[in-house]
Amino acid sequence: MASTAAAGIELLKLGKADETGLPLGDLPGLVPYTGMTFGGWDLYAEDLLAAAKHHKVLDRDQIDDAEEALAKIKPWPAMGDASFCSGVDGEHRHGDLSHREKIDCLIEDLVRFREESGGSAVLINLASVERTPDRQNPIYHIKEAFEAALDASDPEISPAMLYAYAAIKCGVPYGNFTPSFSGDVPALIAMAEEAGVPLAGKDGKTGQTFMKTVLAPAFRDRALRIDGWYSTNILGNRDGEALNEPNSLASKIETKGDVLNSIVGYDVGSHLVQINYYKPRGDEKEAWDNIDVSGFLGRPMQIKLNFLCRDSVLAAPLVIEIARCLDLAKRRGEGGILEPLGVFFKAPMTQPGQTVQHAFPEQQAALQTWLAGETMQQSYDAARAAAE
Amino acid sequence: MASTAAAGIELLKLGKADETGLPLGDLPGLVPYTGMTFGGWDLYAEDLLAAAKHHKVLDRDQIDDAEEALAKIKPWPAMGDASFCSGVDGEHRHGDLSHREKIDCLIEDLVRFREESGGSAVLINLASVERTPDRQNPIYHIKEAFEAALDASDPEISPAMLYAYAAIKCGVPYGNFTPSFSGDVPALIAMAEEAGVPLAGKDGKTGQTFMKTVLAPAFRDRALRIDGWYSTNILGNRDGEALNEPNSLASKIETKGDVLNSIVGYDVGSHLVQINYYKPRGDEKEAWDNIDVSGFLGRPMQIKLNFLCRDSVLAAPLVIEIARCLDLAKRRGEGGILEPLGVFFKAPMTQPGQTVQHAFPEQQAALQTWLAGETMQQSYDAARAAAE
Amino acid sequence: MASTAAAGIELLKLGKADETGLPLGDLPGLVPYTGMTFGGWDLYAEDLLAAAKHHKVLDRDQIDDAEEALAKIKPWPAMGDASFCSGVDGEHRHGDLSHREKIDCLIEDLVRFREESGGSAVLINLASVERTPDRQNPIYHIKEAFEAALDASDPEISPAMLYAYAAIKCGVPYGNFTPSFSGDVPALIAMAEEAGVPLAGKDGKTGQTFMKTVLAPAFRDRALRIDGWYSTNILGNRDGEALNEPNSLASKIETKGDVLNSIVGYDVGSHLVQINYYKPRGDEKEAWDNIDVSGFLGRPMQIKLNFLCRDSVLAAPLVIEIARCLDLAKRRGEGGILEPLGVFFKAPMTQPGQTVQHAFPEQQAALQTWLAGETMQQSYDAARAAAE
Amino acid sequence: MASTAAAGIELLKLGKADETGLPLGDLPGLVPYTGMTFGGWDLYAEDLLAAAKHHKVLDRDQIDDAEEALAKIKPWPAMGDASFCSGVDGEHRHGDLSHREKIDCLIEDLVRFREESGGSAVLINLASVERTPDRQNPIYHIKEAFEAALDASDPEISPAMLYAYAAIKCGVPYGNFTPSFSGDVPALIAMAEEAGVPLAGKDGKTGQTFMKTVLAPAFRDRALRIDGWYSTNILGNRDGEALNEPNSLASKIETKGDVLNSIVGYDVGSHLVQINYYKPRGDEKEAWDNIDVSGFLGRPMQIKLNFLCRDSVLAAPLVIEIARCLDLAKRRGEGGILEPLGVFFKAPMTQPGQTVQHAFPEQQAALQTWLAGETMQQSYDAARAAAE
Numbered sequence A, B, C, D: 001m002a003s004t005a006a007a008g009i010e011l012l013k014l015g016k017a018d019e020t021g022l023p024l025g026d027l028p029g030l031v032p033y034t035g036m037t038f039g040g041w042d043l044y045a046e047d048l049l050a051a052a053k054h055h056k057v058l059d060r061d062q063i064d065d066a067e068e069a070l071a072k073i074k075p076w077p078a079m080g081d082a083s084f085c086s087g088v089d090g091e092h093r094h095g096d097l098s099h100r101e102k103i104d105c106l107i108e109d110l111v112r113f114r115e116e117s118g119g120s121a122v123l124i125n126l127a128s129v130e131r132t133p134d135r136q137n138p139i140y141h142i143k144e145a146f147e148a149a150l151d152a153s154d155p156e157i158s159p160a161m162l163y164a165y166a167a168i169k170c171g172v173p174y175g176n177f178t179p180s181f182s183g184d185v186p187a188l189i190a191m192a193e194e195a196g197v198p199l200a201g202k203d204g205k206t207g208q209t210f211m212k213t214v215l216a217p218a219f220r221d222r223a224l225r226i227d228g229w230y231s232t233n234i235l236g237n238r239d240g241e242a243l244n245e246p247n248s249l250a251s252k253i254e255t256k257g258d259v260l261n262s263i264v265g266y267d268v269g270s271h272l273v274q275i276n277y278y279k280p281r282g283d284e285k286e287a288w289d290n291i292d293v294s295g296f297l298g299r300p301m302q303i304k305l306n307f308l309c310r311d312s313v314l315a316a317p318l319v320i321e322i323a324r325c326l327d328l329a330k331r332r333g334e335g336g337i338l339e340p341l342g343v344f345f346k347a348p349m350t351q352p353g354q355t356v357q358h359a360f361p362e363q364q365a366a367l368q369t370w371l372a373g374e375t376m377q378q379s380y381d382a383a384r385a386a387a388e
């Protein structure tokens, strides 16, 4: 996905791609697409050209066009931890460092990149999904406990949390496109609020969940009762392969979980979600949904949805837009959880105690209001009101 | 559909049905479902019990429960004209009358029914679709010309227009659930405005078009370019059979036509819509849509939607809600085109010169605003603003 | 399924049903449908009328018609064993008996029923699926060891095996419509051969596997290479619920396993089969298959199949035809595994050392040859030859 | 399709493609794939390299590999007639010639090509579909009348018939992959029989009809009654565009027509077939079928089939196999209609008075029997017997 996003921007700069798939276009306030540059860490050292060739998202003509630019983007050595993500175990990493040393490396990379890029930067987590940590652990809840855990190189601090912490510390807005916990723990949220650093997440809303949050509000609005919703996916890319790891799969499915009940306002007893690694598809993905609804007089009806999509093609433009919005928020002086970006996520980060808004139309309206210039709180209130 | 709506309300009164499928529920201001009674005209004399048995929408237990109430509802003799709707040619009609005499009959029926029902009534056109008239004909554009055409029993005045005229004349709000022109001509709109009679139409938005106006805005919001949309339907009820009449089919497809272009804001070259009479399904209907979209970097994706639905089950509750809203508008003193009801129609009636709002989420928001008590003009402005 | 089969035959006798769904019709040699009567064991005492009402396969009119006949069919007390099938634990059973005592009871029931039915009978296993036994256990391989295990009331002898043994012992042909092992163990096969008792099994081929064995041979014949086949099912009946038992699910999926590889003659790496309990459907079932194939020049294509079916409606007529064929075989003097019935089963019983024929067209041709009067061995040779 | 077939064989010669999609492989008796060469006429002068680039069936790597070979294959000037096929009107043709002069040109081309290719050749019609002629016209029925019509340059003799006549005259086996009448008229069949020239046709059976003739026999074999079958296609290639010509569409649909009734043996009242030109797909095609069946006790079920295919990829290998089989027949001394090739065609040519075999499994069995070496008549008898 990272290589697709970078390649797309390079092709845009060369005039070889248009804005199809990029929702926000040239809205005033946002940095132009052609003003963006890419850098990042990876556990494998291959440059973005090699990555793009191997993922087969770009066609041969596009690879030819973007070749030069992509070959120049080489990942920086990363921070990994096999206990959080065993499937991905590259060697492009720093040696045996303490948590604090790792954070120093990350901050160094970030600050250097920000300078090279003209003074502003955004960090988006696009790494492989990590296992779910024990959320009751106090180190995630209290800032001081988190800091102490860092001092002690506590193994329950995941790599994604180190990246998030580094970003917050040097004032770089942080977005989490993965289902990993990273920035989405109370301790880090509190730090971001205090530091005035915008946060957004988590888990990019692309294929089936996107469609689910489009359709479910419409059934709700027509009072068609959802009796069951069976969702299954087949996909064959590296992200899919990671799902053969039961722990990763659990994180992935969890963020899809209560979307439906939350939109319709009752418990849809029979809601099944399956993700299957299925090799023939490569990066292409297919989702199949069967929805059973009851209408007037209890009459049953069925809706079936079949989405032949490409994960990276749907995801990369969202990553780009999240980055542009985080950058805008920073310039506007807004810090902490950036709720109006909820439309981009499967599990939108939300102020504690608030119910999460999953319905796509309401989320989209909230984003537009925010983009139109209102402060976060106003747009948030408007979204809430519309949802009732 | 009429028999389904009436049966549903009777079952609700008996406590044998719940509000599934009825979107508005017990919102303050609206008349309660159990406060509704039904009457109407038909070219065939069979009572609603016979109609319900023959349509097979209700199951045997429901027929048993509603039997007594339905058997009592017998249609009044209707006004038909084979030159406008040749497929339906029942004998339950008044003899050879002039247009003015027909109108007198209709007004007599309406006034009597309104009195029996406690002082308020609403008329909804649920008759078979009529052929499209020559819309350039001045009799449809100028009130005086329309009146003169009535005096002359001009054959270009369709039965549906006579019903609409009668309603306006006696102050009964008028809704048009069919694709026929009826109230949707400038002369009648002007009369309704002057008389302060609420008007709504046209063509109930139930199956495939409903889904289209739910999905297309989401593709728009994600900048997925629609390269083609192929929609086909198979249905086997009397309405489907009427489609074997090329003229009726034309009217029916026309109202589905520019929905898509209007939502996405560009010309989707390849937009095909087909409706096929297919006997095995009876009142059950099936829609299949294939949508080709391009995403980031021009990559093609496909979405396929298969909707196994029941026309009358989706339509009847909308008819009931349109009636309740028209009644509310009348009590609120709002006359003329009731734009906030656009969410219920495939071809929403809109003030001349205004572009039509087809996107379901925006329509739904406009309805909710209106229901929340704002005047029509305010909600209309809000919908417009939201759409931009 | 048992209640559906019995109800269907009763309705045929009454002239209220026709032969739709019954493949063999009035082929010479087979007993006529109206000459069949039903009896059997169940762990629950409810009569077939109660069962039919609760399964909702018949409509209200059909229940009314068959009511009297079905109410008369009351199951005999059964033999169950919670260690083989924990999900189903009815109380309609004989008390604490040894294996030999149980067999005596079963033989008594069978012999009585055969006499009441005019001298001939067939036993078909329609019970809930049992867990897979340890197939290496010698008691299943050597007749003498099996007999000794019976003497010792060995807990590794399952109820289904007791029923099969009882049938063989009293010369009643035995069919196994379930995935349970029952008659499909070498010891019982040898006994049936010696006793000249026809055997058939196992696991009725109804929905998705039926379609798979129809389509795969066609892809093979057109040299379309199958790169992947993803099969998923949703169903909500008691059989589906049993699948929440992991052991039962394993037995069920196992018999679906190598069907595909065996037909196409190579290893289809990506063959996934899923069965999900999904409540909204009741006895109705839905299968969705996605098939990825490569054609000329390696070009990929996709076939998707969506089967909205009813398990019992597809299965009951097969049960009836298996019974008629077993009866014919008995009269023809054919004993042991009746291979030409393979078309009816997901895991056709086949002579040891022979490869199993799964392709539907070849199976159907073998059945027709056999029905046309050839002996089993000839038809078997013809099927083999055709398959090469 | 011609360019795909030629490119495939060239890639096979280069070792850059395998036999996927080619059903007959290296069966003894058939000429090896690598022993084939291509030549032919077209109304447009572009060489096969240009054609292949424009059709986008091959990927860029394959084009690179086959480039040299394809650039060498340049079509010969063709015989066209806008009154038979108005959509295709290229200028690469001989000037104003009489029918007899045209035939001389064609024979000259054929004889020259046969000599260059080592003594044997086969002609397959792969031209755009022609309109249906008036089949009652006696010139098509009596050899002498046909010859006289040629002498008179009768405008009712279509180009496809001229090609077929030329082939028969110089002893070149003739296959018709299109729905056009060409060799499929009694006068030409009689000439082929007398001259001992093998004939095969018509209309290649690739996508939806292939699947229909695979599924319908299975429903028949399970006595599932087909209540309705709705078939629709969307495709965007030149062949699809030609369908915007109502006459060509009629020819195309006609050959699909009675396939179904003929297989199941009763009249499926509701059988609809639609072909739609839908631009976004290019050479890719999509078929969607909905099948309504009734099973035991009249219970309705539905099967939906969605085939995402590539016309040329499915068709080209059949063209290759038809050519190899016609060549084998010629060497075996078999002339006239080659019935065992019926499996390759939507409208298999059949001896007058015989019913046509459409069921795929029976056709496939007949082909295999014939290939195994039996004479045509024996294999024909076997197929008939199997079908009863």
Ligand SMILES: NC(=O)c1ccc[n+]([C@@H]2O[C@H](COP(=O)([O-])OP(=O)(O)OC[C@H]3O[C@@H](n4cnc5c(N)ncnc54)[C@H](O)[C@@H]3O)[C@@H](O)[C@H]2O)c1
Binding pocket: A001, A002, A041, A042, A043, A044, A078, A079, A080, A081, A085, A088, A090, A125, A126, A127, A128, A129, A159, A160, A177, A178, A179, A203, A204, A205, A206, A207, A237, A238, A239, A311, A312, A314, A315
């Ligand atoms: N593509 C989508 O539609 C989508 C949607 C929602 C969420 N996501 C999430 O986005 C993430 C990326 O998806 P993708 O398709 O690009 O996957 P990918 O497997 O192609 O890329 C993940 C990359 O992260 C690297 N990585 C793993 N651990 C790392 C670490 N600790 N530090 C630095 N790099 C590390 C891997 O080496 C790999 O190159 C996944 O977590 C996925 O679940 C993707």
Ligand SMILES: NC(=O)c1ccc[n+]([C@@H]2O[C@H](COP(=O)([O-])OP(=O)(O)OC[C@H]3O[C@@H](n4cnc5c(N)ncnc54)[C@H](O)[C@@H]3O)[C@@H](O)[C@H]2O)c1
Binding pocket: B001, B002, B041, B042, B043, B044, B078, B079, B080, B081, B085, B088, B090, B125, B126, B127, B128, B129, B159, B160, B177, B178, B179, B203, B204, B205, B206, B207, B237, B238, B239, B311, B312, B314, B315
């Ligand atoms: N069912 C839906 O989902 C849906 C959706 C949108 C629009 N519609 C429209 O609603 C209308 C009714 O649909 P339906 O399914 O109930 O059809 P229907 O055919 O069951 O009922 C139409 C009734 O109108 C009567 N009729 C015809 N001309 C008349 C006249 N001049 N005066 C009085 N009665 C007359 C007919 O006799 C018939 O009883 C149709 O025009 C249809 O196109 C239906």
Ligand SMILES: NC(=O)c1ccc[n+]([C@@H]2O[C@H](COP(=O)([O-])OP(=O)(O)OC[C@H]3O[C@@H](n4cnc5c(N)ncnc54)[C@H](O)[C@@H]3O)[C@@H](O)[C@H]2O)c1
Binding pocket: C001, C002, C041, C042, C043, C044, C078, C079, C080, C081, C085, C088, C090, C125, C126, C127, C128, C129, C159, C160, C177, C178, C179, C203, C204, C205, C206, C207, C237, C238, C239, C311, C312, C314, C315
């Ligand atoms: N319906 C199909 O399409 C289909 C296809 C293939 C196989 N099968 C198999 O056929 C069997 C029956 O299916 P069904 O849908 O009728 O299921 P069901 O659950 O409706 O009926 C099974 C019956 O068997 C009884 N039973 C369980 N153990 C018993 C025992 N030891 N002795 C006597 N009775 C016992 C149960 O009480 C129940 O009444 C299952 O094993 C199923 O897997 C069904």
Ligand SMILES: NC(=O)c1ccc[n+]([C@@H]2O[C@H](COP(=O)([O-])OP(=O)(O)OC[C@H]3O[C@@H](n4cnc5c(N)ncnc54)[C@H](O)[C@@H]3O)[C@@H](O)[C@H]2O)c1
Binding pocket: D001, D002, D041, D042, D043, D044, D078, D079, D080, D081, D085, D088, D090, D125, D126, D127, D128, D129, D159, D160, D177, D178, D179, D203, D204, D205, D206, D207, D237, D238, D239, D311, D312, D314, D315
């Ligand atoms: N592709 C399939 O799956 C399939 C299946 C069945 C039948 N067919 C039939 O096969 C034929 C070819 O299909 P295609 O997809 O290759 O179409 P195409 O349009 O790509 O090619 C047809 C070619 O025939 C040429 N042509 C037209 N009239 C001619 C004439 N009189 N003499 C010589 N050349 C002439 C055209 O110029 C064109 O190059 C069509 O008739 C089609 O209906 C195709």
Ligand code: NA
Binding pocket: A001, A237, A239, A311, A312
């Ligand atoms: Na991905």
Ligand code: NA
Binding pocket: C001, C237, C239, C311, C312
């Ligand atoms: Na079952």
